[in-house]
Amino acid sequence: MIVCDKGLFTLHTNNTTYQMKADARGVLLHTYYGPRVADCDLSYRIRYVDRGFSPNPEEAGEDRTYSLDVLPQEYAACGMGDFRLPALELELPDGSRCADLRYKSFRVEAGKYALEGLPAFWGEEGETLVVVLEDAAAGVDVELYYGVLEDYDVITRAARLVNRGGQTLKVRQAASLCLDFQREDLDLITFDGKHVLERCPNRGPLLPGVRSVGSVRGGSSHQHNPFVILCERGAGEDHGLCCAAGLLYSGNFQAAAERSQFEHVRLTLGIHPWHFCWTLAPGGSFTTPEAVLCCSKQGLSVLSHRLHRAMRERLIRDPWAGQPRPVLINNWEATLFDFDAERLVNIAQSAASLGLDLFVMDDGWFGRRNSDTAGLGDWTVNGEKLPGGLEALVPRIRDLGMRFGLWVEPEMVNEDSELYRQHPDWVLQAPGRMVRGRQQLVLDFSRREVRNHVYGALKAVLSSAEVSYVKWDVNRSLAAVWSAALPPERQGEVYHRYILGVYDMLEQMRRDFPHMLIEGCSGGGGRFDAGMLYYTPQIWCSDNTDAMDRLRIQYGTSFCYPVCTMGAHVSAVPNAQTGRTVSMETRGVAAMHGTFGYEMDPSGISQEEREAVLRQTAFFREHQDLIFRGDYYRLSDPFQNGPYTAWEHVSPDKREVLACVVSGPIQGGPPLRTLQLKGLDPDLCYQAGGKNPLPGSVLMEAGWPLPLPWGDYQAWQFYLTAV
Numbered sequence: 001m002i003v004c005d006k007g008l009f010t011l012h013t014n015n016t017t018y019q020m021k022a023d024a025r026g027v028l029l030h031t032y033y034g035p036r037v038a039d040c041d042l043s044y045r046i047r048y049v050d051r052g053f054s055p056n057p058e059e060a061g062e063d064r065t066y067s068l069d070v071l072p073q074e075y076a077a078c079g080m081g082d083f084r085l086p087a088l089e090l091e092l093p094d095g096s097r098c099a100d101l102r103y104k105s106f107r108v109e110a111g112k113y114a115l116e117g118l119p120a121f122w123g124e125e126g127e128t129l130v131v132v133l134e135d136a137a138a139g140v141d142v143e144l145y146y147g148v149l150e151d152y153d154v155i156t157r158a159a160r161l162v163n164r165g166g167q168t169l170k171v172r173q174a175a176s177l178c179l180d181f182q183r184e185d186l187d188l189i190t191f192d193g194k195h196v197l198e199r200c201p202n203r204g205p206l207l208p209g210v211r212s213v214g215s216v217r218g219g220s221s222h223q224h225n226p227f228v229i230l231c232e233r234g235a236g237e238d239h240g241l242c243c244a245a246g247l248l249y250s251g252n253f254q255a256a257a258e259r260s261q262f263e264h265v266r267l268t269l270g271i272h273p274w275h276f277c278w279t280l281a282p283g284g285s286f287t288t289p290e291a292v293l294c295c296s297k298q299g300l301s302v303l304s305h306r307l308h309r310a311m312r313e314r315l316i317r318d319p320w321a322g323q324p325r326p327v328l329i330n331n332w333e334a335t336l337f338d339f340d341a342e343r344l345v346n347i348a349q350s351a352a353s354l355g356l357d358l359f360v361m362d363d364g365w366f367g368r369r370n371s372d373t374a375g376l377g378d379w380t381v382n383g384e385k386l387p388g389g390l391e392a393l394v395p396r397i398r399d400l401g402m403r404f405g406l407w408v409e410p411e412m413v414n415e416d417s418e419l420y421r422q423h424p425d426w427v428l429q430a431p432g433r434m435v436r437g438r439q440q441l442v443l444d445f446s447r448r449e450v451r452n453h454v455y456g457a458l459k460a461v462l463s464s465a466e467v468s469y470v471k472w473d474v475n476r477s478l479a480a481v482w483s484a485a486l487p488p489e490r491q492g493e494v495y496h497r498y499i500l501g502v503y504d505m506l507e508q509m510r511r512d513f514p515h516m517l518i519e520g521c522s523g524g525g526g527r528f529d530a531g532m533l534y535y536t537p538q539i540w541c542s543d544n545t546d547a548m549d550r551l552r553i554q555y556g557t558s559f560c561y562p563v564c565t566m567g568a569h570v571s572a573v574p575n576a577q578t579g580r581t582v583s584m585e586t587r588g589v590a591a592m593h594g595t596f597g598y599e600m601d602p603s604g605i606s607q608e609e610r611e612a613v614l615r616q617t618a619f620f621r622e623h624q625d626l627i628f629r630g631d632y633y634r635l636s637d638p639f640q641n642g643p644y645t646a647w648e649h650v651s652p653d654k655r656e657v658l659a660c661v662v663s664g665p666i667q668g669g670p671p672l673r674t675l676q677l678k679g680l681d682p683d684l685c686y687q688a689g690g691k692n693p694l695p696g697s698v699l700m701e702a703g704w705p706l707p708l709p710w711g712d713y714q715a716w717q718f719y720l721t722a723v
Contacts (some may be wrong), residue, residue: 001013001127001148001150002088002108002127002129002146002148003039004106004129007021007022007023008020008021008043008364009021009105009106009129009131010039011129011146011148011155012036012148012150012154013036013150013151013152013153013154014033014036014150014151014153015035015036015153015295015296016033016036016153016155016294016295017032017033017034017035017036017037017084018033018146018155018293019031019032019033019042020074020131020444021041021043023043025057025060025066025102026057026102026103027068027071027073027101027102027103028073028074028101028103028131028133028144029041029046029071029072029073029074029701030072030073030074030179030180031045031046031072031291032045033179033181033243033295034241034243034295034297035241035297041514043170043316045182046071046072048065048066049065049070050064050065051069051070051262054067054070054079054081055067055069056081056345057080057081057100062711064303064615066262067081068080068082068701069082069083069084069408070083070260070262072181072182072264073178073180073270073552074131074144074178075087075088075097075101075133075142075144075159075175075178076088076178076180076266077090077099077100077101077135077206078097078098078099078173079090079096079097079098079099079100080098080099080100080631082531083255084258084260084266085178085210085258085266085268086173086175086588087159087173087174087175087177087178087268087270088101088142088161088173088174088175088267089157089171089172089173089174090135090138090140090169090170090171090172091168091170091172091277092138092167092169093168093169098327099135099138099140100133100135100136100137100277100493101133101134101142102133102134102135102136103131103132103133104132104133104134104141105131105132106129106130106131106132107129107130108127108128108129108130109123109127109128109129109130109181110124110127110128110157111123111125111126111127111128112124112126112127112129112147112148112149112314113128113130113145113147113157113158115287115289115659116287116291116505117500117503117504118158118248118249118287118289118290118531119248119249119289119290119315119530119531119533119534119535120147120156120158120248120290120502120505120534121147121149121154121156121290121292121310121314121555122314122315123247123314125149125150125151125678126147126148126149126150126314127147127148127150128146128147129145129146129148129686130143130144130145130146130147131144131146132144134164136146136199138169139163139164139165139166139167140162140163140164140165140169140280141161141162142159142160142161142162143159143160143161143162144157144159144477145157145158145159145160147290148418149310149314151316152306152309152310152313152654153294153295153306153310154292154293154294154306154307154310154391155292155293155294156290156291156292156293157176157177157290157291157292157293157620158176158287158288158289158290158291158312159174159176159286159287159288160285160286160288160565161174161280161285161286161287162284162285162286163280163281163282163283163284165282166282167282168279168280168281168282169276169279169280169636170278170279170280171276171277171278171279171280171286172272172273172276172277172507173270173271173273174271174278174286174288174607175268175269175270175288176247176249176269176270176271176272176288176289176290176291177245177267177268177269177270177291177293178266178267179243179245179266179267179268179293180264180265180266180267181230181243181264181265181266181267182264183263183264184206184263184264184267184334185232185233186205186230186231186232186257186259186265187203187204187205187206187230187231187232187233187235188202188203188204188205188206188211188228188229188230188231188257188302189202189203189228189229189231189483189559189655190202190224190225190228190255190600191224191227191228191342191556191557191559191560192213192223192224192225193223193477193525193553193556194222194223195222195224195523195524195543196222196524196543196544196549196577197334197540197542197544197549197552197553198225198524198525198526198528198541198542198553198556198557199225199525199528199553199556199557200224200429200553200556200639201555201556201559201639205233205447206230206257206259206265207259207652208259208260208261208263209257209258209259209454209577210256210257211255211256211257211258212254212255212256212494213254213255214252214254214272214274215251215253215272216252216272216274216275216324216479216595217252217477217478217500217526218252218442218478218479218481218495219251219474219477219478219522219526219527220249220250220251220526220527220528220529220531221254221332221526221527222325222522222523222524222525222526225528225529225530225560226246226247226249226253226254226255226266227244227245227246227255227529227530227559227560228244228245228246228255228257228269228328228529229242229243229244229300229303229559230242230243230244230245230257230265230267231243231300232539234297235300236299236300236636237299237300237301237506237633237678238298238299238301239298239299240293240297240299240300240677241295241296241297242296242297242299242301242303243265243293243295244292244293244294244295244307244559244560245291245292245293246269246291246292246307246529246530246560247267247269247270247290247291247529247531248289248290248291248292248315248529248530248531248534249271249289249290249499249529250499250502250503250527250531250532251271251495251496251498251499252271252274252275252276252495252496253269253270253271253272254268254269254270254271254272254273254274255267255268255269256268256269256512258619264571268715269291269318270288270289270291270573271288271289271496271650271685274375275481275491275495276486276492276493276494276495276496277491277492277493277495278492278496279489279490279493282461289531290481292310292530294307294515294623300322300559300654301631301633301634301678301679303559304558304559304560304632304634305631305632307561308561308562308563308631308632311533311561311562311565312562312564312628312629314566315497315533316533316534316537317510317528317534317535317536317537318517319510319514319515319516319517319537320325320515320517320537324621324624324625325517325538325564325595325596325624325628326356326357326358326403326468326597327355327356327357327358327596327597327598327617327620327621328356328357328359328360328405328467328469328597328598329347329348329351329358329359329360329597329598329600329602330360330362330471330567330569330597330598330599331347331359331360331361331362331406331601332362332363332599333545333571333576333599333600334347334572334599334600334601334604335347335362335364335601336363336364337363337364337370337371337372338364339364339385340384340385340386341385341386341387341392341393341396344361344393344397345393345397345555346603347359347601347602348396348397348400348402348602349400349603350602350603351402351598351602352400352402353542353717354602354610354613354614354617355613355614355617355618356402356597356602356617357402357403357406358403358405358468358469358596358597359401359402359404359405360404360405360406360407360469360471361393361395361402361404361405361406361407362407362471363407363409363473364382364385365381365382365385365386365406365407366378366380366381366382366461366502367379367380367382367417367418368416368417368530369382371450372414372438372439372440372633373414373416373439374414374416374417375414375416375417376412376413376414376417376440376453377412377413377414377417377418377419377420377443378417378418378419378427378457379408379410379457379458379460379461380457380461381461381464389464389465389467389566389593389619390404390406390461390465390467391464391465393435393465394465394466394467394528395465402649403466403468403469404465404466404467404468404469405460405467405468405469405470405471405517406462406467406469406470406471407426407470407471407473408458408470408471408472408473409472409474409475410443410454410458410472410505411442411443411445411474411502412440412441412442412443412474412475412476413426413427413440413441413442413443413642414441415441419453420441420566421490423450423453423459424670425484426443426447426450427441427442427443427444428441428443428444428478428480428481428482428483428494428498428566429441429480429482430480430481430482431482431644433480434480435479435480436476437476437477437479438475438476440475440476441545442476442478444483444484444485444498444500445485445498445502445505446485446486446493446494446497446500446501447483447485447501448500450501451501451504451505454505455505455508455509455697458460458509459509462512462513462516464572467513468515468516468517469516469518469519469562470509470517470518470519471518471519471521471540471688472506472514472518472521472529472536473522473523473540474518474521474522474523475522475523476523476697477526478495478498480492481495481498482494483497487491499531499546502686503510503531503535504620506518506535506536507535510518510535513591517537517538518535518536518537519536519537519538519539519540519567520532520533520535520536520538520539521539521540521567523543524540524541524542524543524544525539525541525542525543525553525557527539528541528557528561530560530561531563536565537564537565538564538565538567539565539566539567540567540570540614541553541557541566541567543577544577544578544579545569545570545571545575545576545577545599546575546580546582547575547576547580547582547586547587547589547591547662547713548578548580548582548590548662548713549577549578549592550568550590550591550593551590551593551645551662552638552639554566554568554590554593554594555582555634555637555638555639555645555647557589558632558634558647562628562632563593563594563628563632563649564595564627564628564629565595566593566594566595567594567595567597568582568590568591568592568594568595568597569591569592569596569597569598569599570587570588570597570598570599570613570616571587571598571599571600572598572599572600572601573587578715579648582614582712582713582714583713583714584605584608584609584612584616585612585715586662586714586715587615588612588613588714588715589660589715589716590715591716592616592619592620592627592660592717593627593647593660596620596624598613603670617619619717623649623658623719624654626649626651626658627649627658629651629652630649630650630651630652630656630658631649631650631651631652631679632648632649633647633648633649633650633678634645634648635648635659635675635677641664641665642664643657643664643670643671643673644661644662644663644664644673645661645662645664646659646660646661646662646675647659647660648660648677648678648679650678650679652695654679654680654722655681655684655721655722656719656720656721656722657677657679657680657686657718657719657720657721658695658718658719658720659675659677659704659717659718659720660716660718661675661706661715661716661717661718662713662714662715662718663709663712663713663714663715664712664713665712665713666710666711666712668709670702670707670709672705672706673705673706674701674703674704674705674706675699675703675704675705675706676699676700676701676702676703676704677696677699677703677704678695678700680696680699680700681696681722682695682696682697682700683695683696683697684696684722684723685720685722686699686720686721686723687720687723688718688719688720693723699720704718
């Protein structure tokens, strides 16, 4: 619900309130974001004090208590006396870098706004508020967009800059959100890591100064995720005020939090200003990516539940909505590049006998692709490996009762390829410089002719047979970035134009193949962000398939992203990334904390393991809806090196519960443990197997006894139903 009254703008969701107010001088001030409160002008919370070395705008006259340096602003610009983190930096033709934004107008629209060429939450039942600020001297309007999805408890933000003047300007920085908190007792949680160990939570108090994370790698990155949480000290899973901010963007980003000299906190989130400079000609416009805000005073679990539901129902566009996701088998770890049609069919036959639904042919099927040094960019089927192409192979897979999927890496090219030999100028490469990654270069997806060529070749392949699934991969970061299609003064646009090009091709693929499931991937989790989820309903969570490491990776991912988005598979042991050996049962339980599938040659496993696969696939199919759409609870923190890692799925009506536990390394004389469940109806009784029913209040307070572990890394699943 949006309430507007004489420059006071109040946004209500079911459980939160967001408010801003244009003051007498036209400065748009932020008054409140937090748990829902009654309609009231909350600007009384803003106080005015004379602060030394905090300058005053001209119209303040002799009033030294009015300074932008200390006021909570809705969209702060630089150069006019606010020395904190800016949301906006403009470079004017005279070389100055000042922006002075004042309130101009507003409008309210039915339905949630959309952003051209960019991902965004959607919903006809939502509302949109647009507040227009202007810098009269520069001739620039800044339109602040607010989307209110009331029933989902999320508010989205974006900004659109419009050059109304007669001179060309440069946008040096344009954040998607700026949010001021009039309190200092806050922790910042970021989600950080590296390739094969992504999105590990890092929590610490905000101290005076700036703490920031971001990416300048061309993608949202393995190292830092474009999602952060600000929470009060001591907030935990079940208590405390928490505020989450996520960016729907897959390129360079920056999230920064500053605790000011007077102990207020400002959070900014948006495109990273590093190497960013957008030319804004007269009449031109620039739109920032969307940011999403969510708040909970009941702790981190409720925060995650609200984000998960909003993403499942108002961000992800799932072509298989309403039907089960397939349990897949991928041939990569079984074959690498060494395969032919007969070997693939043999793997598929073994997989089909175990009840798997989808066979995915990974890297090595195209061009002269026998290693990672050649073939990328040549999207034609390798006739030596696959005689007759997909037209011959796919029907054989389909006859086994399986769907067929394909791995692609459209954004990349090898120097040893026909595409590169014909078009060496189509890569992102600074003149006279060469930076390779995985023996490949990056195609200039900011150029439509490049995208059209690559997509045309891929479309021909995908149209040649019944392809149900595509895994879209990216296996290097961007470096020495320069586009032959842009003049020197516009090279600061390349990173952003590249991501817009990726989104454009993904949207085109969705239009042309509306029933095909696309899974995102960037060496696993290098582009696991809300922007990609708008185009790809699931993302390969990490290249690390070690079950114990995955418990940590999936735990961190769960704070923002739903379980149904996490690509997770059972792989062979000893694990290729860690050398660790874990039982098939434990690997299966870990992989069910995601989309579930297998990365191995099923023809080479033992009879005991075959029986385990049959049990796992049957169990996952039976409980997939609960796992994907139930409320997810983190029952323990795997980073604390406790005796076990535990999590839980609870159906929306609280009548079904699936609790999962994986123990750590065994020790002599292990103690008996009891697991306290969460999210149950205290007045219902729950039963597991043939055991006596127990009230929900008992299971949550007194707990559920765990078996005594015997050996390292044991796993258990407990399915309870209300009786």
